[in-house]
Amino acid sequence: MAADQFTVRSGTADDFDDLFLVLQRAFNDDPDDAERDDERQVYEPDRSILAYRGDALAGTAAAYTRELTVPGGVVPAAHVSMVGVDPTFRRQGVLTRMMTHQLADIRGRGEPVALLWASEGRIYQRYGYGLAARKLAFEIEREVRLRETPPPGGLRGGTPAELVADLRAVYERVRVDRVGWSSRPGIWWDHLLGDLPKRRRGASMLRGVVHDGPDGPDGYALWRVRGDWSSTGPRGEVVVREVAAATTGAYRALWHHLLTVDLTRSTSMWIAAIDEPLLFLVDEPRRVGARLGDGLWLRVVDVPAALTARRYAAPVDVVVAVDDPQLPDNSGAWHLVGDPTGAKCVRADRPAELRCEVSALAAVYLGDASLATLAAAGRVRELVPGTLAPAATAFGWPRPPSAVEIF
Numbered sequence: 001m002a003a004d005q006f007t008v009r010s011g012t013a014d015d016f017d018d019l020f021l022v023l024q025r026a027f028n029d030d031p032d033d034a035e036r037d038d039e040r041q042v043y044e045p046d047r048s049i050l051a052y053r054g055d056a057l058a059g060t061a062a063a064y065t066r067e068l069t070v071p072g073g074v075v076p077a078a079h080v081s082m083v084g085v086d087p088t089f090r091r092q093g094v095l096t097r098m099m100t101h102q103l104a105d106i107r108g109r110g111e112p113v114a115l116l117w118a119s120e121g122r123i124y125q126r127y128g129y130g131l132a133a134r135k136l137a138f139e140i141e142r143e144v145r146l147r148e149t150p151p152p153g154g155l156r157g158g159t160p161a162e163l164v165a166d167l168r169a170v171y172e173r174v175r176v177d178r179v180g181w182s183s184r185p186g187i188w189w190d191h192l193l194g195d196l197p198k199r200r201r202g203a204s205m206l207r208g209v210v211h212d213g214p215d216g217p218d219g220y221a222l223w224r225v226r227g228d229w230s231s232t233g234p235r236g237e238v239v240v241r242e243v244a245a246a247t248t249g250a251y252r253a254l255w256h257h258l259l260t261v262d263l264t265r266s267t268s269m270w271i272a273a274i275d276e277p278l279l280f281l282v283d284e285p286r287r288v289g290a291r292l293g294d295g296l297w298l299r300v301v302d303v304p305a306a307l308t309a310r311r312y313a314a315p316v317d318v319v320v321a322v323d324d325p326q327l328p329d330n331s332g333a334w335h336l337v338g339d340p341t342g343a344k345c346v347r348a349d350r351p352a353e354l355r356c357e358v359s360a361l362a363a364v365y366l367g368d369a370s371l372a373t374l375a376a377a378g379r380v381r382e383l384v385p386g387t388l389a390p391a392a393t394a395f396g397w398p399r400p401p402s403a404v405e406i407f
């Protein structure tokens with residue numbers, strides 16, 4: 001059988017150029033030396049996977065070692081990326097082989113969850129990933145205004161390179177409470193602020209603005225402008241990349257700035273939270289033009305470790321049966337006891353009360369979808385009447401997760 005001719009191995013530093021070439025083919029991209037060198041900065045050779053048929057490189061996958069904020073805590077999380085199969089080797093099981101190899105590797109490293117952005121949502125569900133953080137995209141018309149104009153002042157503009165120390169400090173302060181945000185080891189700031197011309201898509205260089213509060217920097221925004229003119233005047237667009245704010249004052253001042261930049265007529269943002277406070281600050285939420293999309297896809301790699309690592313909004317004592325053919329150690333009945341201060345999940349010694357697909361567990365893990373919603377979709381079953389509602393409440397969290405960056 002042709003598929004049996006594939007072999008899979010872990011990578012080395014020397015593999016990067018070949019690996020990147022396959023990715024560019026898979027993504028229908030042209031070769032780009034600057035992009036390759038930029039991606040090389042964050043490459044972790046021993047976390048990459050290469051699939052071969054004979055000497056021909058057929059596909060690659062990789063992962064980054066970062067932390068993820070979950071309800072009430074921070075956990076090590078494999079950040080899966082650089083997944084691609086050469087177009088001539090598609091649909092012969094290469095991705096399935098790489099995912100099998102990678103999930104075993106992640107489990108061996110002791111990371112309880114893996115997460116990724118999917119180019120197409122249908123690709124990863126078969127490997128146990130669930131949609132764990134949805135996002136909004138905004139197309140905001142210029143007529144939209146904040147209900148109350150914040151006082152002027154407090155903002156300091158600059159290039160991201162000039163402001164990077166403040167950006168890092170604010171991000172670290174904010175991310176520990178923002179479920180869905182990832183740690184950014186030093187090299188990641190270089191990578192994320194790299195600002196390659198190819199990634200500007202016709203817009204300006206990346207700009208930064210920092211908000212200085214009474215105790216120093218407490219918020220920032222990263223944005224570009226796509227300039228344009230019509231016969232009736234300027235009609236540029238502010239393209240917002242990221243807003244991080246530790247205080248309401250910073251958040252309001254930054255958004256006021258982003259909604260009113262001179263010579264622009266609209267403001268867009270591709271990755272906003274589904275509960276973005278902006279929706280409740282503006283005079284006309286409808287004209288924010290919000291569109292729902294998928295953000296983070298998560299895989300629970302180690303069920304007891306993952307369920308123990310997060311906190312619960314209300315006391316919970318429930319036995320959940322999980323079926324995980326790809327990682328059989330996850331299968332079986334798990335007894336979860338938890339509350340807002342801590343949790344413990346061990347093998348159960350009483351019958352299951354809920355049954356949950358492992359990808360459905362992923363979808364509720366960060367507190368976005370409710371267990372009750374997954375039950376309505378038929379992907380969670382209430383085996384003992386009366387156990388679903390309290391468990392659904394406990395798995396919630398005061399704010400839903402948000403995605404902050406594509407990695």
Ligand SMILES: CC(C)(COP(=O)(O)OP(=O)(O)OC[C@H]1O[C@@H](n2cnc3c(N)ncnc32)[C@H](O)[C@@H]1OP(=O)(O)O)[C@@H](O)C(=O)NCCC(=O)NCCS
Pocket residue numbers: 026027059083084085086089090091092093094095096097117118119120122123126
């Ligand atoms: C997506 C991609 C990695 C799939 O690789 P592949 O080796 O063709 O996948 P496999 O042969 O292992 O497919 C496994 C299964 O997933 C299905 N599948 C794979 N990619 C799919 C897609 N894009 N849409 C729908 N189904 C897909 C296959 O049909 C197969 O189904 P089956 O088990 O029922 O037969 C490859 O098509 C690719 O590189 N695409 C472009 C780059 C990309 O999108 N990468 C993902 C980045 S997040």
